[in-house]
Amino acid sequence: MTESASGTPLLELEAIQSSFERVMHPPGSKSLTNRALILAALARGSSTLRDPLVSDDTVGLRDALSGLGAHSKVTPEGWLVHGVDGTFPDGGSVNLGDGGTPARFMLAAAAMAAASVEVDGSTRMRERPVEEGIELLRSVGVTIHGTGSPEHLPATVEPWVERIGGHLRVGRTASSQFLSALLLIAPWTRDGIDIEHVEPPTSETYIRLTLSTLRGAGAKIGPGVRVAPGPLNGFDLAIEPDASSAIYWWAAAAIVPGSAITVPIPSNSEQPDMHALEILEAFGAHVERAPHAVTVRGPDRLHGAHVDAERCPDAAVMLAVVAACARGATRIDGLHTLRVKETDRIHALATELARTECSVTQHDDAIEIDPSTIVPRSIQVGTWNDHRMAMAFGILGLVRPGVTIENPDCVSKSYPGFWRDRALLFDC
Secondary structure (H helix, E strand, O other), X not given: OEEOXXXXXXXXXXXXXXXXXXXXXXXXXXXXXXXXXXXXXXXXXXXXXXXXXXXXXXXHHHHHHHHOOXXXXXXXXXXXXXXXXXXXXXXXXXXXXXXXXXXXXXXXXXXXXXXXXXXXXXXXXXXXOOHHHHHHHHHOOOOEEEEOOOOEEEEEEOXXXXXXXXXXXXXXXXXXXXXXXXXXXXXXXXOOEEEEEOOOOOOHHHHHHXXXXXHHOOOOEEXXXXXXXXXXXXXXXXXXXXXXXXXXXXXXXXXXXXXXXXXXXXXXXXXXXXXXXXXXXXXXXXEEEEOOEEEEEOOOOOEOOEEEOOOOHHHHHHHHHHHOXXXXXXXXXXXXXXXXXXXXXXXXXXXXXXXXXXEEEEXXXXXXXXXXHOOOOOEEEOOOXXXXXXXHXXXXXXXXXXXXXXXXXXXXXXXOOXXXXXXXXXXX
């Protein structure tokens, strides 16, 4: 690790010289850990989350919930969360840093506190949209005082006394996390929550993941998008390996000819980024699905394709970088949520891929990549303080010599051990 003249940490990457075959063990799912934390904190009694993701986002949410009275303990199995039986005894102020999912979930969870709660985040999180989530919560009777117009964090949430719940008709939202937040508190409402979509929902795969997590914790799930009332008891839940992290290793196998990487994750997992495997197949990678593991093998050469990443938005950054390693142009559609992530990921991808001499065209909800103009030269990649940018270009550095990553430690948001695990590929 070195530093730039301005003091920015820099990591010069080593390119790999031969193919590899390895089993990789990414950490627990961020999406599942965040959802399970909310449910465990509100449950009656204690819950055990086995093999949770330990990262900036998840630890930030765990500690924020603890500050409201749902105390947690680290055990050899994972995290033991002492639930509050539906009502957090304390109010106060919580700061979720850069955590978009934790902040949006917390806006809903804070309504279950006995006193007002101020929900805040980092400078970037204060720029990200939360107005739709605030309006959804207001529509079921929650009182929230947001800042600005449109409203942003910090926002103060008052105790939700009535907790009626009920039927909601919703259009297309900027993020499915707003709907997931409502569903996660639904068991502690009088009528439960029933969501009727009047337009195709954003990131529907994540709404299904929320319902699956609720079901696994003992909630009653009705037809459509409905969570019935009925408080949850403490539960014991094993967190699957993170498909959003596994995609980096599967992509590594895809772009290095003759390589293979297996990740021990159920092939029928409901994690949305499992759909990225279908896109890797569209690029020409070979995917082998077993009941408890998925293996990706790299072909002699990948080819461009016209694909849609609507169902796997977190994997889209890595998929765009894979496209830069293929023969022929690629267009990736379904990226409208990428504009409001940790950074504007479409713009960030277009900027950094252009450094490789790719031809890149960005659209409101799509990106086109033509790698035909790539020439080998050293490049310094800006991560935009975005963990997924750092990891995706870290994988590019396996096949392209001379890649240097700025601010490599931003991977701690979701995968603190990423660079250590990348080094394992050189030990094959």
